[in-house]
Amino acid sequence: MPQFIRKYPFLWALLAIVAAGPSLRAQDHSGVYPPMDIQNGALLYGANCAQCHGATGDGVPGVDLKAGIRRVSTDQQLAQLVTNGIPGTAMPATPFALPEVSALVAYLRSMRDFNAPAVMVGDAARGRSLFEGQGACLSCHRVQAKGSRVAPDLSDIGAVRAADALWRSMLDPTSAMRPINRPVKIVTRDGRTINGRRLNEDTYSLQIIDDHERLLSLMKSDLREFTVVKISPMPSYKDKLTPQEIADVVSYLVSLKGVI
Numbered sequence: 001m002p003q004f005i006r007k008y009p010f011l012w013a014l015l016a017i018v019a020a021g022p023s024l025r026a027q028d029h030s031g032v033y034p035p036m037d038i039q040n041g042a043l044l045y046g047a048n049c050a051q052c053h054g055a056t057g058d059g060v061p062g063v064d065l066k067a068g069i070r071r072v073s074t075d076q077q078l079a080q081l082v083t084n085g086i087p088g089t090a091m092p093a094t095p096f097a098l099p100e101v102s103a104l105v106a107y108l109r110s111m112r113d114f115n116a117p118a119v120m121v122g123d124a125a126r127g128r129s130l131f132e133g134q135g136a137c138l139s140c141h142r143v144q145a146k147g148s149r150v151a152p153d154l155s156d157i158g159a160v161r162a163a164d165a166l167w168r169s170m171l172d173p174t175s176a177m178r179p180i181n182r183p184v185k186i187v188t189r190d191g192r193t194i195n196g197r198r199l200n201e202d203t204y205s206l207q208i209i210d211d212h213e214r215l216l217s218l219m220k221s222d223l224r225e226f227t228v229v230k231i232s233p234m235p236s237y238k239d240k241l242t243p244q245e246i247a248d249v250v251s252y253l254v255s256l257k258g259v260i
Helices: 003-007 010-020 035-048 075-084 098-113 124-132 163-171 243-254
Strands: 183-188 193-201 205-210 215-219 223-228
Touching: 035 098, 075 098, 124 243, 163 243, 183 205, 193 215
Parallel strands: none
Antiparallel strands: 183 193, 183 223, 193 205, 205 215
16 A cells, blocks of 8 residues: 555545546536435535525625536536636635535536436427417527517527526516516616616626617716616417417427537
8 A cells, every 4th residue: 555545544545435436527417417416506505505695595795606607618627616716806716525525516416417307308499489489588688699679689598597497487577587688778867768778887887788789888977867667578388378389498408508
């Protein structure tokens, strides 16, 4: 036995685990994890991560864990981030044991769909036809380079939102609308009225895309009125499509993962 193993016996156990089978060291994100790992990871997340990131993963501004972690692509990189933290940020290093890191990675990769209610299975090809045809969704939304920019781009919606959330959006758009997607009504000091949706906002300025698809940057000091509308302009499809047709559209939306 090498001298360093005799000096640090816990390394022998670690090496044995690595040699016994697949590990985080070489595993890319496959999207399939043991249910027990996901459950244990959820408990570890609640005890160690939820205080900052929130129960739904969007507690840190600009970070949405359900939508994916852009800093990493493989499970090995994610495990290193969880263990080592991010220098220069509030993300601390945490000395998790290897099984704990594996469980946390499994949960973070599965977080979007964790405990999500099951929804009716549909046909994505039929859903695309409905989306582009009868549903007239491209009159507001955009997928890849096709459609309007008035409403949020849906090119990667399947990587961001779970099927049950998309189903709710189809039936009751207002209840499922995210704050950043709420439309705004603006009246400038010279009396112009502008309707659109926010792209960015800070203390002094506002960037929107208006209902004519124009990108506008406005100083808040030049506005007389700025109202965030809490009712979605998107119509409900509850009485416009059958449940099977809604399932088809949802299946199509789930298939949209952006550029791979």
